[in-house]
Amino acid sequence: MGDFFTGDTDAWTLLTIVAMAGVTVLSRSLFFISEKAWVLPHWAQRGLQYAPIAALAAVIVPEIVMAQGALIHTVQDARLYAAMAGVGYFFWRKGAGQVVLGTIVIGMAVYLPLHIGLGW
Amino acid sequence: MILGRDSRRHPEFRQGAIDMLGISPGIAAWGLMTGVAMVKSGMSTAESLLMAGIVFAGSSQLAAIPLILAGAPIWVILATALCVNLRFVVFSVHMRPYVMHLTLWERLVAGYLTGDLTYVLFVKRFARPATDAAGRTAQMAYLVGNGGFNWFSWTVFSVLGVVLANAIPTQWGLGFAGILALLGMLCSLASTRLRWISAAVAGTAAVAAFALPLKLNILTAIAASVVVCLLLEKTALHAPVAPQGGSH
Numbered sequence: 122m123g124d125f126f127t128g129d130t131d132a133w134t135l136l137t138i139v140a141m142a143g144v145t146v147l148s149r150s151l152f153f154i155s156e157k158a159w160v161l162p163h164w165a166q167r168g169l170q171y172a173p174i175a176a177l178a179a180v181i182v183p184e185i186v187m188a189q190g191a192l193i194h195t196v197q198d199a200r201l202y203a204a205m206a207g208v209g210y211f212f213w214r215k216g217a218g219q220v221v222l223g224t225i226v227i228g229m230a231v232y233l234p235l236h237i238g239l240g241w
Numbered sequence: 242m243i244l245g246r247d248s249r250r251h252p253e254f255r256q257g258a259i260d261m262l263g264i265s266p267g268i269a270a271w272g273l274m275t276g277v278a279m280v281k282s283g284m285s286t287a288e289s290l291l292m293a294g295i296v297f298a299g300s301s302q303l304a305a306i307p308l309i310l311a312g313a314p315i316w317v318i319l320a321t322a323l324c325v326n327l328r329f330v331v332f333s334v335h336m337r338p339y340v341m342h343l344t345l346w347e348r349l350v351a352g353y354l355t356g357d358l359t360y361v362l363f364v365k366r367f368a369r370p371a372t373d374a375a376g377r378t379a380q381m382a383y384l385v386g387n388g389g390f391n392w393f394s395w396t397v398f399s400v401l402g403v404v405l406a407n408a409i410p411t412q413w414g415l416g417f418a419g420i421l422a423l424l425g426m427l428c429s430l431a432s433t434r435l436r437w438i439s440a441a442v443a444g445t446a447a448v449a450a451f452a453l454p455l456k457l458n459i460l461t462a463i464a465a466s467v468v469v470c471l472l473l474e475k476t477a478l479h480a481p482v483a484p485q486g487g488s489h
Contacts, residue, residue, distance in 0.1 A: 172463055221264050237412075
């Protein structure tokens with residue numbers, strides 16, 4: 122086992138990591154904690170229905186069109202073609218069945234050759 | 242208890258897991274590369290294993306790793322993790338009416354299991370909180386089945402990434418499969434014109450506000466998109482569009 126465990130382990134860091142798991146719970150449950158009755162205003166309830174897709178787009182888009190904190194200025198980027206192929210597949214299959222799996226597979230089938238083969 | 246046998250035997254538990262199944266290869270690849278990144282960036286094996294095993298929040302892990310290695314004070318690391326996780330606070334506002342019948346302990350477990358994709362899939366399947374006991378049990382069974390499966394895929398592959406760190410080439414960019422998984426989910430949500438607009442506004446805002454520290458561009462983008470869509474809702478824009486509108 123001596124060979125498996127590498128690096129210096131610091132007790133304080135382990136404590137920090139446990140506390141980070143606590144932050145995961147706290148952030149995802151923050152509005153579950155108080156039992157005081159309150160109802161969200163109607164406009165906010167309506168607004169929240171746009172939150173799921175907005176959150177996904179906010180996470181995804183920078184990961185596809187940015188590099189080192191700036192918008193990419195090239196079309197030789199494997200991510201662009203992978204995303205287009207994935208989205209194309211999704212709508213070709215009209216979103217039926219396990220189509221997200223296909224989106225991942227087709228996307229990676231485009232991404233890996235361009236990225237590894239051509240260095241895009 | 243939401244983790245109990247009644248919940249695990251409920252058909253919705255299975256349904257929740259099935260809905261996550263097709264997405265899990267993306268999550269697995271992303272978890273794997275996060276595990277590799279922890280070791281390659283210089284964290285010890287024990288530290289990496291602990292983080293892979295319990296934290297279950299990829300973006301906050303990636304933000305915290307350099308701070309940990311730089312010896313930053315614990316409160317800086319935790320505040321950073323919290324800011325990167327702020328979108329989950331928004332999700333918890335949305336999820337609150339679905340879970341308040343549970344005990345506090347169960348609510349914390351439910352929250353822990355509600356990652357991005359579980360939130361998205363859950364509110365897609367259940368547009369409204371259940372009003373009777375049977376409905377609430379079904380919804381929680383779905384949540385635990387879905388979130389539990391996601392936790393399992395993420396955690397197992399993160400641990401695997403830590404163990405195999407030196408055998409897996411990072412330059413291949415396998416983690417991109419995680420982005421493709423989220424992209425597929427995004428497509429499956431884009432069922433109305435306003436939702437398309439929501440995605441476009443959020444994506445643009447996230448790029449424009451990218452320079453903000455602590456991934457606050459994500460929260461800014463969600464806020465901007467919700468406001469724009471609420472304003473546009475008053476017009477006649479929200480007609481369903483093909484292809485999802487017709488397919489189910």
